[in-house]
Amino acid sequence: MRKNSWIWIAAAWFFVVRVSEYYTLRNDLGHELTWEGTLRYTVVELGFWLFMTPVIAWWAEKFPVERPALVKNVAILLFLNVATELLYSSYRVKLHHFVYPDFALHSFWSQSRTYLLDNSVIVAWFFWAIVGIHHAIKAARKSEQREQELVKAQLEMLKAQLQPHFLFNTLNSISWLMREDVEAAGDMITTGHARAVPGD
Numbered sequence: 095m096r097k098n099s100w101i102w103i104a105a106a107w108f109f110v111v112r113v114s115e116y117y118t119l120r121n122d123l124g125h126e127l128t129w130e131g132t133l134r135y136t137v138v139e140l141g142f143w144l145f146m147t148p149v150i151a152w153w154a155e156k157f158p159v160e161r162p163a164l165v166k167n168v169a170i171l172l173f174l175n176v177a178t179e180l181l182y183s184s185y186r187v188k189l190h191h192f193v194y195p196d197f198a199l200h201s202f203w204s205q206s207r208t209y210l211l212d213n214s215v216i217v218a219w220f221f222w223a224i225v226g227i228h229h230a231i232k233a234a235r236k237s238e239q240r241e242q243e244l245v246k247a248q249l250e251m252l253k254a255q256l257q258p259h260f261l262f263n264t265l266n267s268i269s270w271l272m273r274e275d276v277e278a279a280g281d282m283i284t285t286g287h288a289r290a291v292p293g294d
Contacts (some may be wrong), residue, residue: 138189147224150178154228166224171225179217183209 153174157167166199200208204291 100204134193138186138193142185143220148176150174150221150224151228154225155232159225159229175218178221179210179214182213182217183207186213 109239128133153171157163157170159167159171183206186193186209
């Protein structure tokens, strides 16, 4: 992946994480935002989605949502979406105390279920957004490539049309010079340039 792509991905996810952080910590949990808490939450969320974005994009490339394998690939992506949600919930449980040191940690399975139920919709939304963006970028690149190929074909066609035209004009000029000035015709054949014909 290009360096510039990583910069845009990181910037986009940083913005999304910050908005999510505000509503999660302040509105849902009633937790006062602090610089330390902000940094912990941002690092954990940003780290997960920075890692998963190229992985999900690769899945979208390998299982494109298009015919002839549309139904099969959608089913596979749905399964991978569920796998991503399970991975996300486990990841967040492991780092729960790091993000929320003041909140009690229940059993692993209980906390995993809580994270899974509370975040399933938003994780699915992120997952399919990445798939959609990947296909949009892919379609744009294909369209640009087709346009470049069309321009190239038009130039080749124009070149093919112009070459016989210039050849015909050259032969016509030589034919005319052969009647008016044999030496000038000879010069045109050997050098490609004709000297001025006396009387012109």
